[in-house]
Amino acid sequence: NAGVTQTPKFRVLKTGQSMTLLCAQDMNHEYMYWYRQDPGMGLRLIHYSVGEGTTAKGEVPDGYNVSRLKKQNFLLGLESAAPSQTSVYFCASSQGGRAEAFFGQGTRLTVV
Amino acid sequence: AQSVTQLGSHVSVSEGALVLLRCNYSSSVPPYLFWYVQYPNQGLQLLLKYTSAATLVKGINGFEAEFKKSETSFHLTKPSAHMSDAAEYFCAVSDSGGGTSYGKLTFGQGTILTVHP
Numbered sequence: 001n002a003g004v005t006q007t008p009k010f011r012v013l014k015t016g017q018s019m020t021l022l023c024a025q026d027m028n029h030e031y032m033y034w035y036r037q038d039p040g041m042g043l044r045l046i047h048y049s050v051g052e053g054t055t056a057k058g059e060v061p062d063g064y065n066v067s068r069l070k071k072q073n074f075l076l077g078l079e080s081a082a083p084s085q086t087s088v089y090f091c092a093s094s095q096g097g098r099a100e101a102f103f104g105q106g107t108r109l110t111v112v
Numbered sequence: 113a114q115s116v117t118q119l120g121s122h123v124s125v126s127e128g129a130l131v132l133l134r135c136n137y138s139s140s141v142p143p144y145l146f147w148y149v150q151y152p153n154q155g156l157q158l159l160l161k162y163t164s165a166a167t168l169v170k171g172i173n174g175f176e177a178e179f180k181k182s183e184t185s186f187h188l189t190k191p192s193a194h195m196s197d198a199a200e201y202f203c204a205v206s207d208s209g210g211g212t213s214y215g216k217l218t219f220g221q222g223t224i225l226t227v228h229p
Binding site: 004030031033035036041042043044045048050054058059090092094095096097098101102103104105106 | 116118121144146148153155156157158161163164192202203206213214215216217218219220221222
């Protein structure tokens with residue numbers, strides 16, 4: 001059982017370049033999330049989705065876009081990368097409510 | 113709005129000593145609370161969760177936490193630390209307690225636990 005899989009695991013971008021991070025889950029969860037992790041700040045919610053075809057903004061959405069065309073996939077896009085987006089990005093999924101969230105292994109992104 | 117504060121960004125203990133990681137929360141609705149652990153270069157793994165049942169919650173690897181509403185706290189403890197407990201620990205509160213729930217988590221800043229031989 002793969003759980004939550006993120007690709008790629010590492011990426012270096014130049015300022016202004018674009019990229020898409022892919023998240024796939026095989027647990028049939030309705031809810032999916034993108035968080036970023038920065039030292040001393042914990043994890044902060046970027047965007048989330050409550051079902052196929054839906055997306056919503058989280059705490060730090062600026063500079064990111066997302067799409068959920070299929071229930072099992074949740075894509076995070078950076079249209080024009082900035083050094084401030086250097087971070088570790090985590091995707092998670094859950095059944096919502098009081099259920100726990102399952103996290104991917106993370107994507108370490110560096111913008112130079 | 114919800115918030116979580118973890119007191120102490122770094123905690124160091126000797127192997128066999130008590131582990132105490134502090135977490136205080138703020139929530140306008142009955143909270144659902146979680147502790148997650150992150151080992152180096154890995155994702156987050158659930159240690160335990162409080163969802164309004166028993167106030168003393170037992171988790172994996174010998175960890176437990178007690179929900180104290182009067183103190184708005186959810187501190188994590190383990191009686192005897194092991195070298196393998198060295199990791200970063202995150203306390204989180206969910207938006208789940210007030211009716212419609214999307215399972216969004218608000219995290220504390222994290223506490224790095226070091227265990228000395």
